Structure formats: structure tokens, C-alpha cells
Amino acid sequence: MKLSRRTTAVAAIAGAAAFALIATGCSSGGTPAADSNKPITLTLATFNNFGYDDALLAEYHKLHPNITVVQNKAATSDAAQTNLFTKLAAGSGLGDIEAVDGDWMPKVRKYANKFVDLASSDNKDRYSSWKTAGGIADGKQIGLGTDIGPEAICYRSDLFAKAGLPTEPDAVAKLLTGDWNTYYSVGKTFAEAKTGAAWFDSAGATFQGLANQYKNFYEKNDGTVIAATNPDVKAAFESVLKASSTESSHLTQWSDNWTAGMANGAYATMLCPAWMLGVIQGDTPKLTDWKIANVFPNGGGNWGGSYLLVPTQGKHTAEAKALADWITAPAQQIKAFKVAGTFPSQVAAYTDPTLTGAKNTFFNDAEIGKIYIDRANAVKVTPFKGATYGSIMTAVQNGLTRVETGTQSVDDSWNQVVTDIKALG
Amino acid sequence: MTTSTLRAAQRTPRRIAFSQKLGRWDIRFSPYLYISPFFLLFSVVGLFPLLYTGWVSLHAWDLIGGQGGFVGGDNFVWVLQQQKFWIALRNTFSIFLLSSVPQIVVAIVIAAVLDTNLRGKTFWRMGVLLPYVVMPVAVSLIFSNMYGDKYGLVNTLLAHLGIPGIPWHSNPLASQFAIASMVNFRWTGYNALILLAGMQAIPRDYYEAATIDGAGALRRFFSITIPQLRPTLIFVIITATIGGLQIFDEPRLFDQYGTGGANSQWLTLTIYLYNLGWGQLNFGRAAAVAWLLFLVIVLIGLINLAITRRIASNEGRDS
Numbered sequence: 106m107k108l109s110r111r112t113t114a115v116a117a118i119a120g121a122a123a124f125a126l127i128a129t130g131c132s133s134g135g136t137p138a139a140d141s142n143k144p145i146t147l148t149l150a151t152f153n154n155f156g157y158d159d160a161l162l163a164e165y166h167k168l169h170p171n172i173t174v175v176q177n178k179a180a181t182s183d184a185a186q187t188n189l190f191t192k193l194a195a196g197s198g199l200g201d202i203e204a205v206d207g208d209w210m211p212k213v214r215k216y217a218n219k220f221v222d223l224a225s226s227d228n229k230d231r232y233s234s235w236k237t238a239g240g241i242a243d244g245k246q247i248g249l250g251t252d253i254g255p256e257a258i259c260y261r262s263d264l265f266a267k268a269g270l271p272t273e274p275d276a277v278a279k280l281l282t283g284d285w286n287t288y289y290s291v292g293k294t295f296a297e298a299k300t301g302a303a304w305f306d307s308a309g310a311t312f313q314g315l316a317n318q319y320k321n322f323y324e325k326n327d328g329t330v331i332a333a334t335n336p337d338v339k340a341a342f343e344s345v346l347k348a349s350s351t352e353s354s355h356l357t358q359w360s361d362n363w364t365a366g367m368a369n370g371a372y373a374t375m376l377c378p379a380w381m382l383g384v385i386q387g388d389t390p391k392l393t394d395w396k397i398a399n400v401f402p403n404g405g406g407n408w409g410g411s412y413l414l415v416p417t418q419g420k421h422t423a424e425a426k427a428l429a430d431w432i433t434a435p436a437q438q439i440k441a442f443k444v445a446g447t448f449p450s451q452v453a454a455y456t457d458p459t460l461t462g463a464k465n466t467f468f469n470d471a472e473i474g475k476i477y478i479d480r481a482n483a484v485k486v487t488p489f490k491g492a493t494y495g496s497i498m499t500a501v502q503n504g505l506t507r508v509e510t511g512t513q514s515v516d517d518s519w520n521q522v523v524t525d526i527k528a529l530g
Numbered sequence: 531m532t533t534s535t536l537r538a539a540q541r542t543p544r545r546i547a548f549s550q551k552l553g554r555w556d557i558r559f560s561p562y563l564y565i566s567p568f569f570l571l572f573s574v575v576g577l578f579p580l581l582y583t584g585w586v587s588l589h590a591w592d593l594i595g596g597q598g599g600f601v602g603g604d605n606f607v608w609v610l611q612q613q614k615f616w617i618a619l620r621n622t623f624s625i626f627l628l629s630s631v632p633q634i635v636v637a638i639v640i641a642a643v644l645d646t647n648l649r650g651k652t653f654w655r656m657g658v659l660l661p662y663v664v665m666p667v668a669v670s671l672i673f674s675n676m677y678g679d680k681y682g683l684v685n686t687l688l689a690h691l692g693i694p695g696i697p698w699h700s701n702p703l704a705s706q707f708a709i710a711s712m713v714n715f716r717w718t719g720y721n722a723l724i725l726l727a728g729m730q731a732i733p734r735d736y737y738e739a740a741t742i743d744g745a746g747a748l749r750r751f752f753s754i755t756i757p758q759l760r761p762t763l764i765f766v767i768i769t770a771t772i773g774g775l776q777i778f779d780e781p782r783l784f785d786q787y788g789t790g791g792a793n794s795q796w797l798t799l800t801i802y803l804y805n806l807g808w809g810q811l812n813f814g815r816a817a818a819v820a821w822l823l824f825l826v827i828v829l830i831g832l833i834n835l836a837i838t839r840r841i842a843s844n845e846g847r848d849s
Contacts, residue, residue: 183788187808194594212811216594359786360699361674365681496810499789506792510679510700513793521793528612529810 142171145421147428150177150200152185154383155251155411156441157432165431172424182206193219199416201425205248207410208498210239211490217242221415221422223249228430235487236450240412248412249433252447254378255480256314256406259385259468261302263394264373268298274471278400285315285344288402292352295373303354306372308505310358312345314376316498317406317488323498324491330530332497333523342501342522346508346515355509364388376401378408379448379477386467397471405483410450448477455481493529500525580824587817593807598814605818615819617794618802619826621706625781625798626774628710629717634766636714637721638759642751644722645729655726658719669712670783677708677784699785702795709796712780717773721766728762729755768834775827776800799823 151157162174177200179185186209192198193216205213213220224246231237232250240248258281262272270291271277280291292304305311316322323332332338349355354372356363366372368389375381377397385395413433415425431437438449439459446465454460455478463474504522507513513521587605590598609615640658648654661669676683677698685695696704736754745753756763778800782788789805790797799819807816 190593190808190811219594356680357699357785357792360678361786362678362680362682365678369681371680499787499809503789503792507700510697510792512700512795524613528614 144171144173145424146173146175147202147421147425148175148177148200149202149204149428149432150179150185150188151204152179152182152206153380154178154445154447155204156443156445156447158444161432161437161440161444165428168431169424169427172428174428182209189213193416197418199418201415201419201421202429203414203416204251205412205414207239207254207412208490209495210248210412211492211494213414214242214247215492217245217247219417220245220247221417221426222246223415223426223429225430228433231433231435231451231453233450233452233481233484235407235484236410238487239490248414249429250450251411251413251433251438252380252409252441253450253481254380254407254409255448255477255484256317256401256408257377257476257480258374258398258400259377259381260374260396260398261370261392261394262396262469264300264302264370265295267300267302268295268373270295270298272396274396274398277396277398281398281400281402283402285402289344289348289352292348292374296351300373302370303372304352305349305374305376306354306363306366307356307358308345308349308353308509309502310376311349311353312341312501312505313358313408313498314402314406315341315345316501317408318403318486319488320486321489323494324489326489328491328493330491330493330497330526332501333526338501339519342504342519343515346505349505349509353509357506357509368392376406376408379446379473379480380409382465382468382473383446393469395468397465397468397473397476399476399479401480401483405480405485407481407484410448446473448481496529497526500529583817583820586813587815587821589814591812591814591817593811593813601814605814606822609815609818609822614794614797614802615799615822618790618797618799621702621790621794621796622775622777622798622800624703625706625710625713625777625796626771628706629713629777630767630770630774632710633714633718633721634763634770637718637725637766638756638763640718640722641725641729642755644726645755655723658722660719661715662717662720664716666716666779667783669716670780673708673712673715673780674784699791700793700795702793705784705791705796709777709780709784713774713777717770721770724766725759725762728759732758764834764837768831771830771834772827775823775830778804799826 149157149162157176162176165174166172179188185204186206189199189203189205190212222245223240228246228249233253236250236253237246240246240250258277260277265272265277271280281288295304319337321331322335322338324330354366356366356371367375367385368391375385377385382397389395413429415422415429419425433451435449435451435454435457438447438451438454439457441447442449442454442460442463449455449460460474461478463472465471465473500522503525504518507518507521508515512518586597588600588602590601590605592598644651644655644658677685679685679695679697679699682695682698685698688695698704698708732755736758737750740750740754777798781790781796781798781801782804784796785791788801789809790801800823803816803819803823806812806819
């Protein structure tokens, strides 16, 4: 009897403890603002490779001995995105500085009140205006630009030679100067030479280059979705797919097959934002025939590039702001460029001899500094990307993939794209 | 005899002591208290989220912005009108059938083999559990590489045999088969071990008697093993059903985007839910899908229960 009474009590306590546990779990203690001289740790959450190596972080520690910077690298941009939104919703757990990809930045801009205003007199005129604009929300500078992705054309000179096309970068640039039709018509010549390789990798990747050349492609400036009705979108969709039927390797970008195809010479050209150089070198380290042509269909285009943001939920927002400011400054952007090839977004960096003289041995000593400065200067249009940009892009890319994999005809696929876009509302 | 009746008579009107009362309460209520931690925990981590999800599904709800206006059944109506929802439901069932059915059949066969007098029993038993230990993410990575459309292992092998490659990432059935194979790889051994445990509990006398009566191995398997295994089978089938309907990891990692395929070829309900919640940040609609999935599982659970009851009564008759 005694025993069972004790167990009764235990059971009751266990039950109560379960509740207590949850109750305490919910209450969060407020922490006092950090003393600037106390040793603190700042977490810098990035993804892929931002070029922030240990040396750079150690340098900051030298400048500010009380601050240790720890970098959390997510494997992919998607993983970083999921992490950001989950923890933003939870209200805790984010790094002191969070890196955000330019393509999902519009989605983040909606929650400007969750981020610190980073504008200061120091970083006021650092960037090209369109890069600054991408980080502004509700009149606040919530994002400081890191790199940008000016686009050139990367090509395999061995496959070009096989098809009887010129192989030197200057000659190729001359050959491809023009609009997308020029690009496709050279592709037609290439395809007719029957080298066994395709002209470009996928309709999806090519479409991405095209989409970034319109001011209001999917949405109006007020955020109204026009993707389903904009004749430009439909025309681009159809023209890319028309070319793709004979000129594409039909390998969906970023798939395992796309990577394998790159190494196996399945396609001869690729749209090549500055950060793509690292991807190509990483996936085909044994090839020696990659070259870069200083040209892009229809002038210039920008694909990608990121921002650094400071979430208000962090404990050391002032210190984080100072770090974000320092690490995005021209000198540091050039250091990051040297490490990972991420192209600086700072105008001041474009006159720096380290950048103007930069060469890349993997790409047959291409003068990547000069080439990408030219490509960056050729970017004239700033696409408007609103909150639904990512979802619309997914719908359209799925549509392109459906046709490339032979699942649907062009018309059926377009009709489904329209349905999918309407379902976003 | 008289004394005893007297005593009993004396005892009845006696006031019950408090300690005795406590004793009675103890017998009456403490079993409930003993199991109460489960129900308390369940109500906090199971029931509350369930009801809260229901609450969310009735509102316009942004993942980060939080609760918006009350919209009633609008989210449900919207979801039910989406073609994608129905495709996802179809795919979920299709993957479920492609995985659970062969999985359980193969698991029974493996268990039966393990139940015989093998050399190195423990080694083989540990062996079948090995795939279960492998991380689901690793399994998905390996398999998605194998099922590459152009440079994948399977299609390369087929090409050597002169068979055209199978479009693993564009044909719905092929993609679902590929995903089901990942599920089967991971779970067959696990189920086999549970079934083996069930088989071990079958009295050996039955087999001896049957052998003396002249029953062959096959006859013994179908007339003794399978009927005796019913309770274990029911457990395995129910857990496989729930797991199968909630499938997420494998289809999500089947391609690099994780959104269920360009034509929703392998879009399952959980992925659809995920896309609505984290892709479009619309938690109201995602919650509505979650509730619909819950209802589907309950429905299947009820069907399972009906079957279970029938088998249970059969069992009573048999023994």
C-alpha cells in the first residue's frame, strides 16, 4: 500500500513536471545589451561559398580583439532559405548576420521590420544603384550587397573546333555579339555540324538569362502579377523552347545529370555569371578547354548575387552591423573574390588593380577581372522582383522542364504554367 | 457459521476509515494516474498541435507575419479545388502501394528464411537491419544518382543490355517506382525483424505435428506461420500505412529542387503541404492540407480497424 501511494505521487509529479517543462520552455529570459568590450561571438550564416575564409575572419578578430566571428555555411541556397524562414517564424535561432540570395531577397523584404537598418554614411554610395535598391525595404537599408552575377558566355573550345567555329575568346565574342537570335543561329550552325554535343545545357538556364533582362517581366512595380498575361513571357517561353528542340542537351540545370553532362561534354556553351566559374571548375577539374567570351546576348545581364542582413532577434545587433559593413567594404570584397570568385558589387572595387588584373588559369588565363567589369557595366536593366517572383520562376521553369523531358507539348505546358501562376494568388 | 455472519453484520455498518478510503481510491484511480503522463504529454505534443493546426487552417496565416483574418473554410475549399492536391493524393497512394505491398511480402519471406536453422543467425539478422541504419538522406542521394536519366547507373546498365533508358524523372510511374524502391530498401529489413520476432513466438509443436502429418515446407508456411502471425502482421501493416502516407524524405530528395517534379510526377501530400508552407509562406493553406491528410489517415485507420476486428474474431475461432 505504501509503495503504491508513493508511485501515485510520482505519477502526479511526473505529469506536473511535463507541464512545467513546457511552461518554462516558453518563457524566454531577456538578455541585457552587450558591453562592447566584453568578449562576444558573432555568427555569420552564409551558404555555398562566399569567399569568407578563416584568414578574413581572423583579420577582423585582430581589429576587434573582443569579437570572434564564427561562420555557419549552409550547403545550398535553398537550405539557407528554409533555415531563415523557419527561424524567422520561430523568433529565435538566426545568426547575427544572415546571407540572403538576391532571388529570394524579395520574399524577405516583406518582413523588413525583422531586420536592422544598415544604412550609414560610410556605405551610402558604395554600390551601383540597382544593387542598393535590392536591399531596401520600407525605406530601410536591410541588406548590404555582397557579390553580383554579371553574365558572360563560357564555352568549350575543343567542341567549337570540332564544329568548325572559331576557338579564341575574341573571335567567339565577335561571333556571338547580337541578340538571342544571334546566339540561337550560331547554335543552329553548331548543331548542324553534328559534334555529338548540344549547343547549350538547358532551356531553363537560358530562360533565366533572358528573364533577367526585362524590367517588369513577372510583376509590375506595385507587385501585381502579370506573368500569365505578359506577351514577353510567353514569347520568351516559346522562343527558348523552339531553340531548345535542336540545340539543348535537355539536362535540367543543377541535376546530377547536368553535372555529369558538363564533365562528359554534353553541351558546348553555358550562360556564365561570375560565380559560375567556381562551379564549372569544381565539376570539371580535369578539362582544359573551357574559355570565356566577353559577350552576352542582348547586352548585359545579371544573375544572382547576395546580401547580408542583420536580424533584430540577435543579441549584438550593433556589433553585427559593424561587421557586415566591414566585410562588404571594397577591400574585403576583393579578398573574397580572390578566394571564391564572387564578383564585387562595390563600384570602387572596379578600379582596384587586384581586380582589373585578375586572371584565371583554369579558363586558359582568361582576364576575368576585365571581362566581368565589362559585363557588369553592360547591365542596364534592373528587373523588378516582388514577393511572388520565386514561385512564378519555379512554375515557369517546371513548364520548360516538362517540354524538355517530353512530358508535354509547348502549348499544354504553357497552359499549365498559367494555371500554376493563377494558383499562387 | 453464525459467528461469521455475525462478524459480517458487525462489519458493514462500521465507518470506513480514511486510510481505507485512500486504499480504495488508490485501487480505483492510480492506474489512470500511472498512464496519465502519456496522455498529458500526448495532449501537449499531439492533441494541441492538431487542434492548433485546425485553428490555423481557418485563417489567412502567413508563416512569419502570423495570424490574419478569419476565413472559415476558404482554405479547404481552395485546396480541394487545386488539381495538384488530387494529383498529390493519387501519388501518395500510388507510392504507398508500390512500397508497402512488396515490402511486407518480401519481409515475410526474409523472416521465414531467417527463422530456419541458418548458420550465423545473428549475423544475418543484423545484416537485414543494416539498410535501416543508413541515413535516409544518404539513401536518397545514392538512389537518385542511380536513377539518373542520362548518366545514371540503372540506365547505363539497361543501355548495355540494349534496352532504352527509362525516364525516371519524367514518367510518373517510373519516378514513383524509384521512390518506392528507396522506401523498400530502408524498411524491408526492419519489418522482417519484427515479423521474425512474431514467428519465433509460434510454438514449435505445431510444425512438428504438421511435419508428422506429412505437410511440406510451403504448406507449413501458409497453414501455420501466416495464420499465427496475424497480430504481428496487423501491427506491421498499420505502421507501414501511416509511414507510407506521410512519406516525405525520399520524394523530396529525388531531384535537386525537392518540389515533386516538373509535372508533379512524384508530388506527395506532405511535399505539397511543405511547398505551400515554406515555398509560398501560406500557413493557412498548408494547415488545411495537413488536416485533410490527417482525415485521410484516420479513414485508412478505420478501414484497418475493421479488418483487424475481423481477423481478431477469426483468431478466436481458430484457437
